[in-house]
Every structure is written in C-alpha cells, then in structure tokens.
Amino acid sequence: MKILITNDDGIFAPGVQALADLLSHFGEVTVVCPETEKSAYSHKITLRQPLKLKKVDFASHAEAFAVNGSPADCVKLGMEVLLPEKPDIVFSGINIGPNVGRDLYYSGTIAAAQEAMLYQVPSVSVSLETFDSRKIKFDIVKQLLYQVVEVIVQNKIPKNLMLNVNLPYTSKELCKGVRVVPMDLSVSRYNFAGLNDPHGHIYYWLKDHYHELELNEGTDYHLLREGYVTISPIELVHTRKRRIDQLTRWFYQYTNLQEEK
Structure with a gap:
C-alpha cells in the first residue's frame, strides 16, 4: 500500500512524525508537508508565486518533502508532480488540536484530505484533542490510532468520501470507544475579541x-x-439532483427562451 501523508502544522511537527511511524507498518509512506505551520488555511492553493519542493531529512524511513505552500498545495504537488502514480490513501495529521464542527470549512488539515478526494483518492484527516505539543506522549496516541487505522485499511473507503477522525488524548484502555457522528455546524468556536x-x-x-x-x-x-474517538464521514458531492430539479422549476419560464425565439 502506498500512503501519502501531509498536515498543516509543518513538516517537522511531532504529529507528522508520529503518523509516519505508525503508517509505516501499513505500507510505503511519502510525506509532503508545508515547510511552516499553515493552520486555518482552509482549501487555499497558491496561484501567484512559484512553489518549491525540497527534500528533507526525516527521522523515519519515509521520503519527506517540504513545500513553501498550503496543505492543499502539498497534496496537489504530490499527486501531479512527485509520485509516479496516485497513492492508495492520503492521511492528513496528526493535527495538534481537534477539528470539529465548523472547522470543516477552516481547517488546513481537513482541506488537504478533501484535496485528495478531488483526485478520487480515499483520505483521512486525524486530529488530537490537546493543544500543547510539548507534553504529548505520542506512544499513547499511536496505540489508540493504530486500532482505528487498522479498521480503515481493512475496509475500503469509497473514492468520494473522506473521514474526519478526532482522538481524545487518552490511552486505548481508557478510551470509551468509537462513535461515527456528523460535525456539529451549529456551534461557533472562534469569535472576535477587540x-x-x-x-x-x-x-x-x-x-x-x-x-x-x-x-x-x-x-x-x-x-x-x-472520551470517545469521533469519526465524521464527509462526502464530495455538493449539488444533489433534487436541488437541481427544484431550482429548474423556479426558473422554468427562463429555460426555454432561446427555443421560443
């Protein structure tokens, strides 16, 4: 299995290293990440400046490359330039801090996984519910995540689907289980302070x-x-046929103007 890893915390973020170590047990890993932190970059791609792909030394056996761009740029470069063929799956993470609710629209971690969907490649974003990377014991995190990855790899993800995985910062023994849930878009997590x-x-x-x-x-x-692992399935489909049919009825009087002429 060929696996592409990216994230939005930067190439040398400890969560990337931990994810590369874990996924090396499942296949051949290539890492392509922003050279610096790009949190909350959403699905930005770079149009008006050149991108540089630079090979870097990485502690694991994975080939690793840094990009002076966004998380979505990293996946796009990986797909179109770096890899001889599409990977079997893309993992984005491990992000420090959870990605829940409206983070779906802001997170660079999630956006990188969504970019993979555009190439018809299954993808998973992984985030951890803690904010202080200096105190994280990643051996505990990897033990919990390993079980989740094992199930994901054994069951083929549809091409037009990504999984947003959030891990509680706890041991696998104390974790209460796994729940598949929607992302709660009703809550505004970020607000302005003057x-x-x-x-x-x-x-x-x-x-x-x-x-x-x-x-x-x-x-x-x-x-x-x-204390549960949460998994939210995100589909690529944005426009459903019933909505097209509904709006067609709204504008029915305008749809046949050319024929009437």
Whole structure:
C-alpha cells in the first residue's frame, strides 16, 4: 500500500512524525508537508508565486518533502508532480488540536484530505484533542490510532468520501470507544475579541472558545470531550439532483427562451 501523508502544522511537527511511524507498518509512506505551520488555511492553493519542493531529512524511513505552500498545495504537488502514480490513501495529521464542527470549512488539515478526494483518492484527516505539543506522549496516541487505522485499511473507503477522525488524548484502555457522528455546524468556536493599541485603535483577534462551548449531546464536540474517538464521514458531492430539479422549476419560464425565439 502506498500512503501519502501531509498536515498543516509543518513538516517537522511531532504529529507528522508520529503518523509516519505508525503508517509505516501499513505500507510505503511519502510525506509532503508545508515547510511552516499553515493552520486555518482552509482549501487555499497558491496561484501567484512559484512553489518549491525540497527534500528533507526525516527521522523515519519515509521520503519527506517540504513545500513553501498550503496543505492543499502539498497534496496537489504530490499527486501531479512527485509520485509516479496516485497513492492508495492520503492521511492528513496528526493535527495538534481537534477539528470539529465548523472547522470543516477552516481547517488546513481537513482541506488537504478533501484535496485528495478531488483526485478520487480515499483520505483521512486525524486530529488530537490537546493543544500543547510539548507534553504529548505520542506512544499513547499511536496505540489508540493504530486500532482505528487498522479498521480503515481493512475496509475500503469509497473514492468520494473522506473521514474526519478526532482522538481524545487518552490511552486505548481508557478510551470509551468509537462513535461515527456528523460535525456539529451549529456551534461557533472562534469569535472576535477587540483589543486597544497604544494609539487608540481597535484590533480584532479570533479567540478559541473550545473549552467554553455548550455541548449538544451526541455531537462530535460532546462525544470527543467525553472520551470517545469521533469519526465524521464527509462526502464530495455538493449539488444533489433534487436541488437541481427544484431550482429548474423556479426558473422554468427562463429555460426555454432561446427555443421560443
């Protein structure tokens, strides 16, 4: 099995190293990551400046490359330039900090996995519910994630689907289990806080209210905080036929103007 790894924390982030170590047990690993942190880059791609793909020394046996671009750039370069053929699966992570709810639209980690979907390659984004990378014991994380990856690899992910996986920071023995849940888009995790500078101007900074949120029972937020691994399936399909039929009826009087002429 050929596996492509990326993330948005940067090529030398400890979560990337841990993921590469773990996935080397399942196949041949190639790592392509931004050279620096690109958190909350969403699905940005680089149009107006050249990208540089630089090989770097990596502690594991995986080939590793740094890119002066976004997480989505990394997957795109991997698919179109670096790899002789498409990988069997793409993993994005391990991200430090969870990706839940509306993070679906902001996260560079998730966006990299979604970029793989555009190439009809199954993908998984992986995030960890802790924020201090200096204190993380990745051996514990890898033991918990190994069981999840084993099931994912044994069961073929459809090409138009990605899995958003969030891990509680706990041992596999204390983990309460796995729950497949939708991402709760009703909660706004980031809100602006106003700050005054010495000259009287107000600046606005996004503050993460993750630990202050009211938790809706049964959602990804709630179950992750309760100690479950949460998995949210995300489909590529954005426009469904019934919506096309509905809007066609709205504009019916305009659809045949050329024929009437």
